[in-house]
Amino acid sequence: MRVTMIGSGYVGLVSGACFADFGHEVICVDLDAGKIAALNRGEIPIFEPGLDELVASNVRAGRLSFTTELAASVRHAEAVFIAVGTPSRRGDGHADLSYVHQAARDVAAAIGGFTVVVTKSTVPVGTGDEVERIMREARPDGDFAVVSNPEFLREGAAIADFKRPDRIVIGTEDPRARKVMEELYRPLYLNAAPLLFTARRTSELIKYAANAYLATKITFINEIADLCEQVGANVQEVARGIGLDNRIGGKFLHAGPGYGGSCFPKDTLALMKTAQDMASPLRIVETVVAVNDQRKRAMARKVVAACGGSVRGKRIAVLGLAFKPNTDDMREAPSLAIITALTDAGAQIVAYDPESMDSARPLLPEIAYAPDAYACLEGADALVIVTEWNAFRALDLDRVKAALKRPVVIDLRNIYRSSEMRQRGFEYLNIGNA
């Protein structure tokens, strides 16, 4: 099938490359000429494991190409995906739909024959109706159907998630659109990924409900971790103890510094706003948002306490900046709030991250960046582990101890064992473990 992807960011580029890999003919479009020029030179603008080879092999096979020319790429497409950003709107926290609406107008002007327009961006319930209205206004004669198909991939494991999803949710009641969507995803449901067809509004809400539920699970275990610290219990054992119950499940029960990233913060906020507007407030989600916001600065207070009550003039080493391992994405990373609070308190920060330092520099211009993990620790009064990259899980602890001025380690991801760290002479603090 001929597929056009509007927006070539984390979602557009990964889904475009995966659809090409299924055998479809895919054109990825972006407004950002620099991004398209880089892709045409064979450079991948983001860090996502396996994406460079996937893109290269499909470009070589002639199934994947990149352009800034939206109209020409849409004219012959059977399916056009909208995968542009939907960030939080400044001021009120609603999803900013200006990119989606602009894409809808541009697509409407360009379609040829029957075209299925698929919203892959995460959008508030009712956005499909608005996209349809905008398109109909621009092209009263146009033959098209607007479908919702939210994306559930995780950065860092995006290709595997796209190719082996737990489910594919498709919101449409149009039989012609349903056929096109079945054909697009046929390679996946032959491998038994359930294709769940729903009404469009239901599909839009499934995405937000899923993210809000996962954010709630993380926030729940984070609060249990705080209680563990007060009562002398161990949160990892509590998580295992509850997670083995199939009704609960063990995933998303890792206590840490609070969720961040490009999705959970903005999606929980947008869902909360929609629910308030509909006079059907989601009290649990409101609480999750508030608890998570406070948690990041609370992590900075934990570091200050571990440093004897003050970090003024102290050198603090931070390992990990990205919001999670295996990505260079810094959007809403907990490191941003933690580092800002520590700098406010007078600390000098030296940081290292294997992939995200280029994206971090403009956001954290006042801190120093080290070329590797051990250089980062040199002469530091304390080490704070913020992102659990594999490379940080097996540090040479003798080298760590020798490099630090004081052997203080605050492990916000629980990647070391307290007993071992204390035995080796570290002052070691982690999350939810008295």
Ligand SMILES: NC(=O)c1ccc[n+]([C@@H]2O[C@H](COP(=O)([O-])OP(=O)(O)OC[C@H]3O[C@@H](n4cnc5c(N)ncnc54)[C@H](O)[C@@H]3O)[C@@H](O)[C@H]2O)c1
């Ligand atoms: N990042 C994730 O892990 C993830 C997972 C699931 C869903 N989502 C959702 O997918 C959507 C996209 O997220 P992302 O992380 O890929 O965003 P992103 O910012 O990485 O990419 C969006 C791209 O769209 C381009 N763009 C904007 N308007 C355009 C237009 N009119 N025409 C062409 N290109 C345009 C931008 O230049 C940018 O390159 C969001 O709604 C997000 O919530 C993201």
